[in-house]
Structure formats: structure tokens, C-alpha cells
């Protein structure tokens with residue numbers, strides 16, 4: 132029976148994978164990719180399939196695992212965000228040479244904007260670097276079809292294929308109909324072939340040649356893929372301007388032309404940017420006076436077009452070099468080109484006045500903040516109190532928002548809370564300066580890439596306090612389990628790996644666990660740790676601040692509710708608002724003092740330890 | 751009207767995603783093609799959150815500035831912030847006090863664009879019913895007191911009843927009905 136469902140883009144990708152008989156799906160969560168694996172799991176459970184799903188500890192592990200499944204003949208996928216592909220790059224580059232047996236698709240989700248990432252990097256360039264084909268869907272429906280295409284191409288040509296949906300595909304929703312799903316029952320086989328699977332540099336040279344040949348053939352195939360590469364040019368006609376677009380910008384361009392009822396400008400859609408369908412693009416271009424390239428996030432198609440005189444795009448300054456190509460931006464940039472070429476322009480959009488109005492209204496910027504009752508807030512407050520002069524290195528997760536509390540000074544990449552701390556220590560130490568440093572990292576991030584940094588720091592005798600903010604979940608990306616929980620992606624039981632043992636295994640001798648809700652105890656512990664760090668016989672001190680995420684664990688996260696109130700002793704110093712920043716605390720202008728928003732307050736009671744005047748008390 | 755564009759705005763945690771889901775599901779059940787865009791990730795921790803919802807034959811999930819027919823805002827400032835999305839003749843439904851919404855400075859712009867503003871204290875309605883988290887549905891009820899195209903209040907109520915998690919169902923429907931009543935001038 133087929134049914135209609137309003138799928139999240141990531142759900143559409145999951146559907147495409149399962150429909151294509153993908154037997155192994157691995158992932159490490161990261162916005163905008165996080166929902167793919169849970170959606171696969173949902174489909175697998177509802178349809179009673181036996182697809183293997185796994186949250187791996189990081190993206191490289193996810194890719195290696197999926198690669199092995201492919202080598203054993205099964206169709207496999209691994210899913211990550213674009214910066215996750217940096218972590219998996221080592222594996223990707225080599226896997227491109229070795230090739231695949233069962234289809235292997237790497238889904239790397241881009242984040243133009245960026246909305247929830249540290250860069251706007253373009254996965255298509257990673258594909259070009261690794262020399263693997265890449266597909267660029269414009270909407271969820273196409274992403275579903277391309278997931279299957281990717282596996283087919285991978286299997287036919289024996290090369291990993293990348294699917295690159297951007298955030299507006301991942302987090303778009305679209306109605307799709309779907310029907311019964313079947314399991315693919317390919318059994319694992321491994322035929323030994325060391326010249327390939329364990330190739331030494333001499334064989335690598337040969338494999339590189341094979342890869343180049345595969346790319347040539349795939350390029351040929353892409354030329355004929357009329358479902359994904361097509362244009363709407365009338366035959367034998369010449370045009371002053373044509374547009375080449377791919378991915379999300381293609382959908383935006385289509386809507387703009389249909390809304391403006393314009394049929395005088397042909398559009399070539401390229402869903403397969405690499406290997407580049409050269410002939411198709413060349414033919415299109417030969418019949419246009421100028422060609423405007425609209426793609427996200429970087430320039431890729433634009434570089435591949437040979438007739439430089441004709442090309443308008445990022446390199447010529449006609450398309451913004453950073454930021455998301457939202458509809459109004461695309462509208463404006465096309466309109467500028469129309470005017471530049473003396474073609475009939477679009478009506479002026481008239482949004483400028485509205486934008487100016489909004490500016491005049493001086494609306495407060497709503498920066499994201501830690502939730503009311505978040506254990507990280509308590510931990511950060513205690514850290515700053517105990518060690519106000521320290522450098523605070525931190526990492527990637529909800530707790531990056533410790534920024535708002537002045538308890539996060541750096542955030543580079545996954546695991547860098549520890550490695551930057553170590554680097555700072557050595558840089559100062561060289562000058563004979565002992566700088567207090569407190570590093571913070573989340574539990575999931577610590578599993579992802581914390582241990583290698585910690586090992587190196589211990590080995591090289593760096594000195595700092597490391598606070599592992601253990602909220603028993605991967606919160607920011609939507610509540611995925613961590614290895615410490617011993618719960619696997621499908622909800623089944625796995626082996627739980629306690630953080631303490633892992634930290635001890637890295638050679639750390641000072642390990643203390645504390646509940647950060649007890650601000651006094653945590654403050655005292657940070658001070659004690661500072662003593663250990665400074666002691667010539669000491670070392671790195673690790674504090675595990677353990678308290679469950681209030682969103683993931685709800686009632687379980689607050690065992691003892693403490694209703695608080697603010698007395699007339701409040702002197703409006705704003706200390707609690709600036710330094711503790713609980714969203715439930717706000718200034719009531721009428722009352723003339725700080726007050727509690729009962730709707731937001733979780734009654735965690737942590738603020739009882741915050742007010743220097745003792746004005747926050749139990750009600 | 752070839753298609754209908756909604757922009758839904760609020761702060762992370764106010765239930766924008768659920769509101770989007772209800773509207774989308776109701777539209778689907780009426781046989782519309784539906785495309786939507788959601789905010790996930792960092793902004794969900796209390797930052798500005800926007801959903802776009804488009805009914806009809808469209809390719810892209812995003813509404814262009816100047817093209818939204820309806821703006822539903824769960825917070826007053828998030829209503830102002832998204833004014834640029836509204837088309838001429840568009841309508842705003844905001845969780846705000848009718849006594850002070852919209853602000854004086856915005857009025858002449860809105861009037862020139864024939865943009866109609868209606869507001870209701872959806873937060874208070876829901877809080878009175880004992881579930882401040884259902885403000886989103888109180889606002890939706892209020893909206894549907896004035897707008898029955900493309901979705902009627904019966905369509906919306908039916909969907910809320912079907913898609914609400916068990917423990918919030920009664921409260922959600924009650925909040926919707928209270929908002930509806932208020933909009934019809936009976937609450």
C-alpha cells in the first residue's frame with residue numbers, strides 16, 4: 132500500500148537509501164545531517180527490515196565502517212555534515228583509489244549561511260579533490276532519487292559517490308508517496324586481493340590511473356542523465372543570457388522565473404557537477420551571449436566553464452562570495468545582470484523599505500542561549516567563579532553557548548577544546564609563564580575526538596584543567612546517544628564505556644566526578660584541581676561535570692525541584708542576568724527588580740547560589 | 751492565487767516546528783502540494799526561529815521577501831523582524847497585546863502595504879488553560895477565526911487531534927478552541 136507523507140529532506144534521503152537496498156548505514160550526527168540515520172531507523176523498524184544502523188564515534192569511523200561493508204559486497208551509506216567530511220577526508224581520499232564492490236554513498240550535508248557550522252565549505256570541492264563523483268539535489272524529492280542513483284553509479288563504476296544536499300534540502304519538507312519496502316539480502320563476502328585492498332604506493336599509481344578512467348566514463352554517463360541535467364532552450368535559438376544552476380539555487384531560480392512569468396531566459400540545471408558534463412554545458416553556452424552561474428556555496432561549475440569571456444558568477448563579482456543564496460538574493464542578482472545586459476528587468480522588489488523599517492525598530496537580537504536549568508550553565512558559572520583569570524578553551528556543542536557567560540574564549544573544531552589548551556600551555560610555558568587554562572568539552576565531542584588530544588597533552592606534560600561537560604547525550608544535534616550510555620542507534624543495548632575509564636586510559640591521574648548543580652562543590656573542586664595542575668608532581672586535572680540534559684531527560688534531570696523567588700534585597704546589579712544568563716531571569720521594569728518568568732523556570736534552584744546579595748531565595 | 755506562502759516565526763522552544771507540522775499536515779490532507787523549510791540546530795536554543803510553508807506547485811522551500819500571504823508570529827519582536835517577507839495585502843497574526851500591537855513606528859508602512867495586523871495574547875490564553883506551551887495552537891485558533899481559505903478551523907482542529915502527542919492532545923485542542931473563540935469575539 133502506498134501512502135503520502137510529509138517528509139523531511141533527510142527523511143527523503145533515508146527513504147531513497149532504503150528503497151535502493153542499502154544494507155548498512157553509519158553516521159555521526161551534525162546539523163544539517165543528523166536526522167538521516169534516525170529516519171532510516173524509523174523506516175527499518177516500521178517495515179521490519181534488517182538494515183544495520185550505527186552511530187559511529189566520528190565521521191572517519193563511520194566512513195571506514197561503511198567502506199568495509201561495500202568491500203564485502205553490500206550497499207552502504209554514511210552520513211555526516213560537511214565539516215565532518217574533513218574528519219573523514221583521510222578515509223575518503225584513499226577509498227576513491229581503492230574503489231568499491233557494493234554501492235557506497237557518502238552523504239555530506241552543506242550549510243550555506245552558515246546556520247549551524249563553523250565554515251561554509253562546499254562539499255563539491257572535496258569531491259573534486261578526492262576525485263569522486265558528486266550529486267547535487269535541488270529538493271527532497273530529487274535527493275531521494277539521487278540517493279539511489281549514487282548507489283547505482285557507485286556499484287557500476289566501483290567508486291564511492293558523494294551526495295551533497297544543502298541545508299535547504301535536508302530541512303525542507305515535501306510531500307512524497309511511498310510504498311512497501313524490501314530488504315536487500317546480499318551476503319558478505321571478502322575476496323582477498325592485497326594488491327588492491329592493501330595497495331602499496333606502486334599499486335596506488337595503477338589505481339589512480341583506473342580512477343581517472345572511471346571518471347571519464349562516468350562523465351560520459353552524466354551527459355546523458357536527462358532526469359538530472361537538462362535545459363529548457365528552444366532548438367536553434369540564440370539567447371543574450373542563459374543561466375546555469377545546480378542544487379537549491381536551481382529551485383529558487385525556477386520559482387522566480389515562473390512567478391515573474393519569464394520564458395526568455397533559458398536555464399540549464401546541472402545535478403551532477405563532477406565529473407563535469409562538459410559537452411552539455413558547452414552546447415548550452417554556445418547559444419548564449421552570456422551565462423550566469425548560480426550555485427552554492429563556492430564556485431565549482433563556474434571553474435569548469437571554458438569560455439571565460441561569457442561567464443558571470445562569483446569570480447566576476449555577480450554572485451555574492453559568501454552567505455546563503457536565499458530567494459531575495461537570487462532575485463536581486465539576476466535583476467542586476469538583466470539591467471547590466473539591457474534586458475527587461477524584474478519589477479523592483481520593494482523590500483528595501485521593509486528592511487529599513489526593521490532596522491529602525493531596533494529589535495533585540497535573540498542570540499541562542501543555554502536552556503533554563505541547563506547543567507552547563509551551572510558548570511560554567513562555577514568554573515568562572517573558581518578561576519576568573521583563566522583562558523577558557525572550549526569546543527562544539529550546546530556548551531559553545533557558554534560564550535554568553537564569558538566562559539568560552541575559543542572554539543576551533545571538534546576536540547580543539549583540549550588541543551588548543553595544550554597548545555596555549557606550551558606557548559606560554561616556553562616563555563616561563565604559567566597561565567591558568569580551563570578547557571571544556573562535551574561528552575559526545577570527547578568520544579568523537581577528545582582522547583587523541585588528551586593523550587598527546589598528557590604525554591607532553593601540558594598542564595590545564597579539563598572539564599568534561601557530561602550531559603549523557605549529544606544534545607545540540609537532536610539527542611543522539613553517546614557510547615557512555617550503552618544504547619545503540621536502533622535502541623538496542625551496546626557496551627557502555629564509562630568516561631572515567633577512558634580518561635584514566637589516557638594517563639590522567641586526577642579524575643573527579645561532580646554534579647554541577649552543586650555550584651559550591653564544583654567551585655571548590657575547580658580550585659582543588661588548579662592546585663594539582665600547578666604542583667610540580669601534578670599534571671592535567673580532569674573534572675567530569677555530570678548532570679543530564681534537561682531537554683533530553685526532562686523530569687529525571689531535576690530530582691529535587693526548588694521554587695525560587697527574588698526578594699527586595701535585589702539591587703538591580705544585573706550580575707545574575709549578565710553572568711548567569713538564565714532565560715527565566717529578567718528585569719521587570721515596573722517592579723524595578725529582577726524577576727522570574729514562571730513559564731520558563733524549571734525550578735532547578737541553581738540560581739540560589741548566584742546572587743552576591745543573597746536576594747534569590749527559596750520560595 | 752497560484753500558491754499560498756506562510757512564514758511562521760518565534761523563538762526556539764516555542765513550538766514553531768509543531769505549528770508548521772499542523773498546518774502542513776492539514777494542507778496535505780486537503781490535497782495540496784506542500785513544501786516547507788524548518789530551522790534546526792543552534793537557533794533552536796532560544797534564538798530566532800523561522801519556518802516557511804508553501805502550498806501549491808513550487809520548487810523551492812523558501813518564501814521570498816515580499817511574497818508571504820500570512821505571517822504567524824509567536825512573539826512580538828519576531829513578528830516585526832519578519833515584516834519584509836509580507837506581500838502587499840498580506841496579514842500578520844501575532845501573539846501580542848492588541849492594545850500595543852503593532853508599534854506606532856511600523857503603522858504607516860503596514861498601512862501603505864495594506865498589511866493587516868491582528869494580535870491576541872495567545873500566551874495568556876494557553877496559560878489560563880494550564881499549558882503555556884500550547885500558545886502556538888491558541889494563536890492558530892485565533893488565525894482560523896478569520897481565515898478559512900485554504901484551511902478551515904475544522905480542518906485544523908482535526909489535524910491537531912490526530913498529530914498531537916497523547917499527553918498534550920486535550921490541552922492542544924482546548925488551546926486552539928479558546929483562540930478560535932477569542933477571534934470570533936466570543937472569548
Ligand code: SF4
Pocket residue numbers: 500501502504505506507529530602606607680681682683795
Ligand atoms: S539542550 Fe540540554 S545541553 Fe543543550 S542547552 Fe538545553 S539543557 Fe543544555
Ligand code: SF4
Pocket residue numbers: 503504693695713714715716727731732733734735736737738739
Ligand atoms: S531556578 Fe533559577 S536557574 Fe533554575 S531555571 Fe529557574 S530561574 Fe533559572
